[in-house]
Amino acid sequence: MKKILILGSTGSIGKNALEIIRNFKNEFLVAGLTVNDNIDLLEEQINEFNPSSVVVKNKEKARELKKRTGNKCRIIEGEEGLLQITKEEDYDILLSAIVGIAGLKPTIEAIKKNKRIALANKETLVVAGEIIIQLLNEYNSEIIPVDSEHSAIFQCLKGEEKKDINKIILTASGGPFLNKSKEEFCNVTIKEALSHPNWKMGNKITIDSATMMNKGLEVIEAFWLFGLSKDQIDVAIHPQSIIHSMVEFKDGSIKAQLSLPDMKLPILYALSYPKRFNYSDVLTDIKKIGQLIFFEPDFDKFVCLKLAYDVIEEGGTAPCILNAANEVAVEKFLTGKIKFSQIPDLIKEALDAINNHSRATLENIFEVDIKTREFLNKKYN
Numbered sequence: 139m140k141k142i143l144i145l146g147s148t149g150s151i152g153k154n155a156l157e158i159i160r161n162f163k164n165e166f167l168v169a170g171l172t173v174n175d176n177i178d179l180l181e182e183q184i185n186e187f188n189p190s191s192v193v194v195k196n197k198e199k200a201r202e203l204k205k206r207t208g209n210k211c212r213i214i215e216g217e218e219g220l221l222q223i224t225k226e227e228d229y230d231i232l233l234s235a236i237v238g239i240a241g242l243k244p245t246i247e248a249i250k251k252n253k254r255i256a257l258a259n260k261e262t263l264v265v266a267g268e269i270i271i272q273l274l275n276e277y278n279s280e281i282i283p284v285d286s287e288h289s290a291i292f293q294c295l296k297g298e299e300k301k302d303i304n305k306i307i308l309t310a311s312g313g314p315f316l317n318k319s320k321e322e323f324c325n326v327t328i329k330e331a332l333s334h335p336n337w338k339m340g341n342k343i344t345i346d347s348a349t350m351m352n353k354g355l356e357v358i359e360a361f362w363l364f365g366l367s368k369d370q371i372d373v374a375i376h377p378q379s380i381i382h383s384m385v386e387f388k389d390g391s392i393k394a395q396l397s398l399p400d401m402k403l404p405i406l407y408a409l410s411y412p413k414r415f416n417y418s419d420v421l422t423d424i425k426k427i428g429q430l431i432f433f434e435p436d437f438d439k440f441v442c443l444k445l446a447y448d449v450i451e452e453g454g455t456a457p458c459i460l461n462a463a464n465e466v467a468v469e470k471f472l473t474g475k476i477k478f479s480q481i482p483d484l485i486k487e488a489l490d491a492i493n494n495h496s497r498a499t500l501e502n503i504f505e506v507d508i509k510t511r512e513f514l515n516k517k518y519n
Contacts, residue, residue, distance in 0.1 A: 177194060304370070463484055
């Protein structure tokens with residue numbers, strides 16, 4: 139039985155993971171859970187899954203939870219608790235499902251403990267890809283991607299050799315504004331941007347999908363995960379979200395992974411790998427799908443996607459600047475301080491203003507992250 143530590147148990151990925159665990163009680167158990175401040179849902183999860191430890195980032199909420207739950211489990215307070223639970227808890231798989239750079243240090247700690255990382259936290263590889271890959275090799279640990287696109291590539295590459303890859307093709311739904319013109323982006327409302335046509339996700343990742351920054355971050359992730367050149371990573375718009383990604387080989391053949399857009403499938407694969415469990419909750423009837431459409435992304439309209447390719451070329455801490463700037467820009471849009479169309483503008487401002495370190499270290503990654511946020515928050519307060 140595999141013991142799972144879930145960072146971000148009340149978010150979309152965390153709740154889907156617990157649904158998987160609920161369905162496979164003889165295969166998985168919950169070792170620990172972490173949340174920001176949603177102690178109402180966390181309390182329900184504690185009562186059902188009996189974790190040994192939980193982390194609540196909001197210290198006041200953590201103390202309230204202690205009063206409610208008594209001695210049912212260890213409750214750790216504060217952001218530092220993420221690192222503490224990763225160091226101290228007994229687990230086999232770390233499911234990193236929190237948003238932001240906060241997922242980086244716990245992931246590194248799990249790698250050093252030779253644990254499997256079921257990775258849904260994009261920022262880990264985006265801001266520190268070279269460091270993470272070095273540590274994986276040093277400690278003989280493994281990352282199994284949870285993002286549907288990277289999971290698809292991972293599955294397509296089983297039994298294949300890297301030298302035979304021509305390119306990988308990450309598919310993108312195009313988000314809610316696929317058919318809007320760039321000129322219309324100035325008038326996009328928050329409600330419109332949060333209305334994704336295919337996926338149910340948290341607010342930040344939904345806005346990233348609308349700007350296609352989400353795909354840009356996935357391009358950077360794929361660069362590190364699969365050890366390919368920038369030119370070997372392609373993006374294709376696929377509105378149906380049925381083919382989650384593809385691999386084109388040098389003989390001209392293409393392998394693809396298909397399923398309905400449901401995150402439970404890549405989560406289950408990351409937890410059960412290398413086995414496949416019998417799971418009938420998400421079945422794809424190919425005969426009912428109809429047609430599958432693909433076309434090139436518009437880099438002029440979706441500037442964020444182009445910026446992601448640019449920072450791969452630049453290297454160093456440039457991806458960290460991009461990531462931090464994007465997080466600030468999304469927050470400013472969601473709070474009504476900037477227009478949707480300004481999101482890539484803020485990112486470009488930060489990339490121009492913040493000094494890029496040609497060699498990324500943990501120290502300068504966190505330094506650049508803070509500087510980027512301070513720069514934009516001061517300018518757009």
